[in-house]
Each structure stands twice: as structure tokens, then as C-alpha cells.
Amino acid sequence: MKTNGKYFGGVWELANIKSAKKRILVNRTKAMRNKSIKSGVKTAIKKVEAAVAAQDKAAASEALLSATSVIDKAAKKGVYHKNNAARKVSRLAKLVNNM
Template structure:
């Protein structure tokens, strides 16, 4: 552990931010997996519903700075493309 007060604070603040980012990233990954599972099962309705939820989650993560906006756009694009291939 650091000796200087400001360094101690940085350690605590960085840990808090890392925990928050980890939680948000985990939620994004879970929502993406739900969309991909629906696509594999060829369930159009479930895939569309899961896609809407995933897009919302990904956009929130990008807004909070967890993901770069281009990274978020790429994730949304890939999921949308996968869902649109279903008939």
C-alpha cells in the first residue's frame, strides 16, 4: 500500500472505478450472449427482444466511457446483422 495520502486515495478510487467498469462489461457480455443464443436457436422474436436490450446496455456502457463509441457501434452492428439474417 502507498504511504502518501493522495496515492492511497488514488488506489481506492481506481479500485472503485475498476469494479464499476467490470460490472458494466459483464452486463454487456451477458446481453450479447443472449442475442447470440437466440440467433443460434433461430428464434426471431427472442432475438429481436434481446437485441433491443443489448443495444440499450451497450449504449449505456459507451456513454459512461467503459467502451469507445466506435467499439460500441461495432458490437451493435454485428448483433444487428446476425439478427437480420434470420427469416
Template sequence: MANIKSAKKRILVNEKKAARNRAIKSKVKTMVKKVDAAVAAGDKDLAKANLVSAVSEISKASSKGVYHKNTAARKISRITKAVNNIA
């Protein structure tokens, strides 16, 4: 355990940030899973609706620094491609 006051504060702040990042990443993964499930079921309308919310969450995560901008772009590209390839 840290003895210095600033180090103790750093530990607390890092735990808060890690918890926030974990929650945001979890939400993004859930949204992507919803899109993937709709694609697997072949439900284009549901997939498109879920895609909009998933893209929004990924963009928010990117703007907050949880994901790098290229990672966010890659995730958005992949799920959009999957939705567009539904018969």
C-alpha cells in the same frame, strides 16, 4: 503500498472504477450472449427482443466511458447484423 495520502486515495478510487467497469462489461457480455443464443436457436422474436436490451446496455456503457464509441458501434452493428440474417 503508497505512502502519500493522495496516492492512497487514487488506489481506492481506481479500485471502485475498475469494479464498476467490470460489472458493466459483464452485463453487456451477458446481453450479447442472450442475443447470440437466440440467433443460434433461430428464434427471431426472442432475438429481436434481446437485441433491444443489448443495444441499450452497450449504449449506456459507451456513454459512461466503459467502451469507446467505435467499439460500441461495432458491437451493436455485429449483433444487429446477426439478428437480421436469421432466415
């Protein structure tokens, strides 16, 4: 396969203009940051669900408090839309409250 671009970090970079090259790097950095934050949210949600499955009300409410904080921070940073974050928190709260 012959291209005019440069192989950079698992992706063929075809940009020639300096600003376009910078955008590629910035977008890659932001994507990694967003991926990390989303992973943290998923972990927090799993902790709540595990506590609910174990029927441990105290651990579930503590995990819910932590998960709510993590989800709200992700929404504040723009990783999730505020309604998406609110929906996630609401579903977790409903799980814990219905124990």
C-alpha cells in the same frame, strides 16, 4: 517477503502520500464498476447469440433491443469507446437481420 507497504484487499499498498492512497482506492472502485458493466454487456450479447442459434426471430430482436441499450449505456459511461460500442451493436444487428 518483506515490504514497507500495507496489505489491503489482496494488493500490497506501497503508497505513502494521502492522495496516492486515495487514487488506489478510487481506481479499485472504478475497476469494479467497469467490470460489472462489461459483464452485463457480455451477458446481453450472449442472450442475442443464443436466440439467433435457436432461430427465434422474435426473441432475437427483443434481445437485440435490450443489448443495444446496455451497450450504449456502457459507452456513455466511458467503459467502451463509442466506435467499439457501435461495432458491437452492428455485429449483433447483422446477426439478427441475417436470420
